[in-house]
Amino acid sequence: MQSFEIDKSDLQRIKTALEGDDAGLEVVLQEYHASEIAILFEKLPQEDKERIINLLPVDEASEVLSEMTEEAHPEELLLNLDPEKRSDIVEELDYDDATDILSQLEEHEQHEILQDIDQEDAHNIRALLKYDEDTAGGIMNSEIIKVNINLNKMQALDEVIRQSEEMEEFYTIYVVDDADILQGIVSIKSIIKARHDARVSDLVIRDFVYVKAELDQEDVASLISQYNLTTIPVVDDNMKLLGRVTVDDIIDVMEQESTEDILKISGVSEDEELSGNWKEAVKSRLPWLIVNLGTAFLAASVIRHFSDVEERLPVIVAYLSIIGGMGGNAATQALAVTVRRISLSDLSDRQAYTTVFKEFLVGLINGAFNGLIVLVFACLYDENPLLGVVLFLAMTGNLVVAGLTGAGIPLILKRVGIDPAVASSIIITTFTDCIGFLLPLWLASSLLL
């Protein structure tokens, strides 16, 4: 099987089947994996999605819902289903997936759904709903395999097999004491390979990595990535075992965090849904643009301040946009490299200084090189070598400022505890616009006029 990409033939098949009767539609649906149906759902209207979910067996329907992206709003689909079908699906969902979906609903809607389902399931989902969705508790799954530390090998194996009935995959078995306090981990491999009279307490590994439920999901992802884990146990303040986070949940977290980085650095609110409508996009971007408008007026005031220079040397106006724009782009380059570097690993003070110094050097060299091109152009085209020298100095100076701010501002923000990606290109380019206009105008007024 190769990667599933929706092509028109798949969509056409489903649409044709949707025009026919349920029996025919069921046959077509059987050929698709739940995650494929979830993708097809992005292209289907609400009523067709409901009809398909109603036709699918409960386990398949719940898998489709859990595979739908947050942006496809599985919670709306769920809410519109017939209450009985809905309860069956919610009971079938993994607790963490059910929690993810329900957390998008209003409290009274959550209540309405949870009161109809098995009370143990409802209790577990309610417990998960109280964690912030961006924390370890919010992404953990509370269905885990755990054995008491006092069992012997055969009891442990029986217990593992019994508990694994409901689980698709098990990798690590958690070892707890009578009070459910996490004592360590044990692998199924070591249980199978152990002598018959071995006890769990002989096999338990007590040196292991765990997280508290409140830990930010980004930190959970770094831990899983750093220690090459496939799962990580989640505990409360008393080391009581609450659940586990699996690596496949982390993949979603990482996609989300990368998206947020890219959006923030580009001056888009991190909450904007990529496939959201125009209203959300305006709400997310207009505030940044208004901030930018304010800073643009600031940069423009530099030009107004030197209006006599423009009158006496009108040709400089065309160069202002070049020097300002080049500074903005050089700053964006330095910013992207620095923000991404910070987001992948913490930098020591020494590394921070080195980074800023590197960007200073890069700005100096790139500035001098581009400044030289502008100098040559001013000599040949405008026949004004002195103007060329002014522009050379201004370009070099502005690209140095670009490097220093592009690297320095996110590093400073990180030090004072503000998300460095907030130092979006919109903020940084204010500096390079102001300096990019100020330097040539001020140099020209001092040296040429």
Next chain:
Amino acid sequence: MQSFEIDKSDLQRIKTALEGDDAGLEVVLQEYHASEIAILFEKLPQEDKERIINLLPVDEASEVLSEMTEEAHPEELLLNLDPEKRSDIVEELDYDDATDILSQLEEHEQHEILQDIDQEDAHNIRALLKYDEDTAGGIMNSEIIKVNINLNKMQALDEVIRQSEEMEEFYTIYVVDDADILQGIVSIKSIIKARHDARVSDLVIRDFVYVKAELDQEDVASLISQYNLTTIPVVDDNMKLLGRVTVDDIIDVMEQESTEDILKISGVSEDEELSGNWKEAVKSRLPWLIVNLGTAFLAASVIRHFSDVEERLPVIVAYLSIIGGMGGNAATQALAVTVRRISLSDLSDRQAYTTVFKEFLVGLINGAFNGLIVLVFACLYDENPLLGVVLFLAMTGNLVVAGLTGAGIPLILKRVGIDPAVASSIIITTFTDCIGFLLPLWLASSLLL
């Protein structure tokens, strides 16, 4: 254990220990996990790293090397080790990790290292070295657990336990026929739970996801993410089983792809190492800046073309930078959202049209809103309502162009098979600069003068 962050005390401890004798250093090293030592290595000079690697037991040393980031250049460390120690470490490394490290060396260096190690290991590593490092073959691990489809339950279990001796984790067991052709998968759980007289052929699941060795790693990552897999088998064109890709390798791939997206969109060559030196940074960014300089001259030529407008209405000059800059930032916003969206999922033609239309609307509204602010300012400050109207129209027009190009250009590039992230902000802002200067100058010359 909470997330490991290098703080000064850790680094100071290691540095103090490095001043002392080997015995004391060994004691300190025992307290750190291999991945922690790999992080500490980023702050230590080459000779200290070599001393530490030489002190560590072979299994620990090889894990440190495999945990070092590509940018920390584990291959240089390896190359400088004493040949005997080096051979032991390479033999201990997982094949995929050994391949990753060796692939960074020259061919004669690879040969020198491989000729000294166990010939079977060398053979397997050579086989992996021939795959492009960005493909399934390049990231796969060839150490897998596989059982012949004709075994019975107890034989299969014995075989799994035997093969698992050398593996840290096993999730899925691959089922092959006598010619090593992949027939399906079987879980350890189903083997343990099967009746004693069951055969592998009764337990095998024949509906499974696999990839060809040549598949791009980004597609492997999407498959693993889409189907919530922890491993995926890699086969050749004849369905012969070559190895598997595990989800922890995918995490590295995803980090790398996100970094490349962020860098490209910001006009930085995707090969620039985040912690690279200034020479690499200049090499990676100068070409883009020179392209930008060319396009900036183009935008500046618009200003030159309308030099009579500036002479007769000098106040317009300050507004040009505002309208051009706002367009650039609005385009960057649209670009970030669109590029990220394309990189997470393919868009249908219909979705592509909807996206461009959405960005058109967003540009219209954000443009009109900001245009209105500028209009008010021009009325109050410059007492020139007609100029205000010109600026209002220009701002609105430029932000519409920003939305159309920010969304449209990456979508068009994707359609013709070019990486959409290449539509960096540098390229897109050329449009918004040119249009941002052209619109107010042309409108002013038509309507005002």
